[in-house]
Amino acid sequence: MVSLTINGRQHAIDAEPDTPLLFVLRDTLGLTGTKYGCGIGQCGACTVLLDGQATRSCQIPIESVGTQSVATIEAxxxxxxxxxxxxxxxxxxxxxxxxxxxxxxxxxxxxxxxxxxxxxxxxxxxxxxxxxxxxxxxxxxxxxxxxx
CATH class of the missing domain: 1.10.150.120 ([2Fe-2S]-binding domain)
Structure with a gap:
């Protein structure tokens, strides 16, 4: 289990630690506003804010998020x-x-x-x-x- 703060709410995520944040947002939490584009961090369709920094969510494993707060387009x-x-x-x-x-x-x-x-x-x-x-x-x- 990985604990993530997304849009101000705590979530206990049952996924492999190396799962990209994008897939947890879309597939586990149903936050489909963040889009899958290229999958290699170049297009930016998957951009979220990680402690206020624009971050390509397809390239960051959930284990790397740690205590940082994630904000998506939904919020x-x-x-x-x-x-x-x-x-x-x-x-x-x-x-x-x-x-x-x-x-x-x-x-x-x-x-x-x-x-x-x-x-x-x-x-x-x-x-x-x-x-x-x-x-x-x-x-x-x-x-x-x-x-x-």
Whole structure:
């Protein structure tokens, strides 16, 4: 059994310690907002916050989470910054297909929690998740709006 704090709640997880956090979130806990994309940590569809840091959940085994708190897209609006990010995403109609957007929102939330008034370079450095629809300009605009 591995004990994890996810979205503010303790969970006793009966899984192998090397199980990726992504699979525990989706398959064990039913938190399907975090998406499986590439499985090698490059696309960012699986991004969650681990103690406020944007983290690729497909690459972190649950044994490595330890006492760190995990936040997923399902709880992002419990945070004031997360609410602003989601509001900007909706106002600017950022998503096209939407598959990558939960990871994008989580990455933007982590950025704005750490850097409330990011520069264009800060946004470019932090927003590294891939979007097959190419909504990068809308994503950056939403980050700027949420920071305003």
């Amino acid at each position: 992002v609006e419990q945070d004031a910054v997360g609410r602003k990010v989601v509001a900007a995403w909706v106002a600017l109609q950022v998503p096209q297909c939407g598959y990558c957007q939960s990871g994008q929102v989580m990455a933007a939330t982590a950025l704005l929690q750490q850097t409330p008034h990011p520069t264009e370079a800060d946004i470019a450095d932090a927003m590294t998740n891939l979007c097959r629809c190419g909504t990068y300009n809308a994503i950056a605009a939403a980050v700027r709006q949420a920071a305003a």
